[in-house]
Amino acid sequence: MxxxxxxxxxxxxxxxxxxxxxxxxxxxxxxxTGFFTPQPSTAALFAPQTVTIPPRTFSYRSDGEFIRGTYAIDAPMQTVTESRPLTIMKHQVSLAEYGVCVSDGICKSPEGVSYTVGNVPVTGVNYDDAQTYAKWLSAKTGELWTLPTDRQLAFAAGTDFPDDAFGLEDDGTNPAIRWLADYRREAAERSKRDPVPRILGSYGENEYGLSDFGGNVWEWTNTCHRRVKLDKDGAVVSSEDICGVYVTVGNHRAPMTSFVRDPKGGGCAVGTPPDNLGFRLVKSTEWYAPLLKALRDRGINL
Missing domain, CATH: 1.20.5 (Single alpha-helices involved in coiled-coils or other helix-helix interfaces)
Known part of the structure; x- marks a missing residue:
């Protein structure tokens, strides 16, 4: 041989x-076929500051509504391993950054924004607005930017990611106990509401350098809300994705209807509505990211 x-x-x-x-x-x-195009000469002008989250194994509570029999229960914890680093915006997209997209005639103006300081998170934006901005930023930088999934935010947020469990000791067969716990939590969350967006960096950084996560701006994700039904032994009977309602994350999760810009006006599918709706994006760093970007530019989402 x-x-x-x-x-x-x-x-x-x-x-x-x-x-x-x-x-x-x-x-x-x-x-x-012309899929790969040179990076725009002005790309550096639009490139946001990012942090890189190193690979690790971590645990977080699953998203969605979990029903066992006819009773709502806490979602289970899950442990996952991310084998690749994640590149994500250090800060939420600012009002000034978003305003450039508006000036270009691509993005819609945010709703209900009365402040003029640009160095604050943009708020009053819905899921479609965030997607439009991601596509615009991708074109400006020649890179592929997307909304994060719920799992990616959990990965990046680390110890700042919320745990929405009630931690009740009952078996879920007495709904009054859960209703009371839910009422108490909503009352506590409403009492500490702080609706005015603050200057970027006001809420500090987590252990990976991610800024302002869990402050008073909830962040859109690309994860559809879901309802999961379990049998009496906890095995999954069915799982229904409800796309059109997406998970937003702040100091608690809040599933929001995609077209809502002002959460105080309604549209929260479950629980207490967020104070504000904003977003940050992740950057694809895989070798095939330019091909994915080119396909998405042509309306092909893989």
Whole structure:
């Protein structure tokens, strides 16, 4: 057997070679069809400050409404491993940054914004507004920016991510106990409401350098709200994604209807509405991110 044949018999190479060939073919086709375009010369002017979250294993409480039998219960904890780092905006998108997109005629003006200081999080924006800004920023920087998922926010927020569990000791068969706990929590949350957005950095940074998470601006995610039904033993019977209602996260989770800009006017599917709605974005750093961006520019979402 030749040295070349021996090398090809290596299991690792048997896996890597096809992947490398596929990557080369994909890149070649993308280049020939004009998918890859040079980064705009002004990209650095629009690139936001980011932090990189290192890979780790972490636990957080699942999103969604969980029903066992006919009774609402706390969502279960789940432990996940993120094997790749995550690049995410250090700060929420500011009013000034968003205003440039508005001036370009791409983004809609935020709703109910009476303050003029630009160095505050933009608020009064809905899910579609955030998606429009992400597409605009992607075009300005030549990079792929998207809303984070609930899991990605949990990964980035670390110890600041909220745990919405009531932690009740009953088995969920007495709904009055949960209703009372819910009433008490909503009363406590309403008593500490602070609706005026503050200057970026006012709420400090977490252990990864992420700024202002869990302050008075809830952040849109790309995660659909869901209802999960369990049997009496806790096994999943059904799980229904309710897209059109998306998870927002602040000091608690709040599923919000996608078109709502002012949460105080309604639209919160479950629990206490947020003080404000804003967002931050994640940057795709995979080698194939330019191809994904090009496909999305053409209306193809993978």
């Amino acid at each position: 030749s040295t070349f044949q021996a090398a090809l018999s290596n299991p690792l190479l048997q896996t890597l070679v096809p992947v490398a060939i596929l990557a080369g073919l994909t890149a070649g086709i993308a280049h020939q």
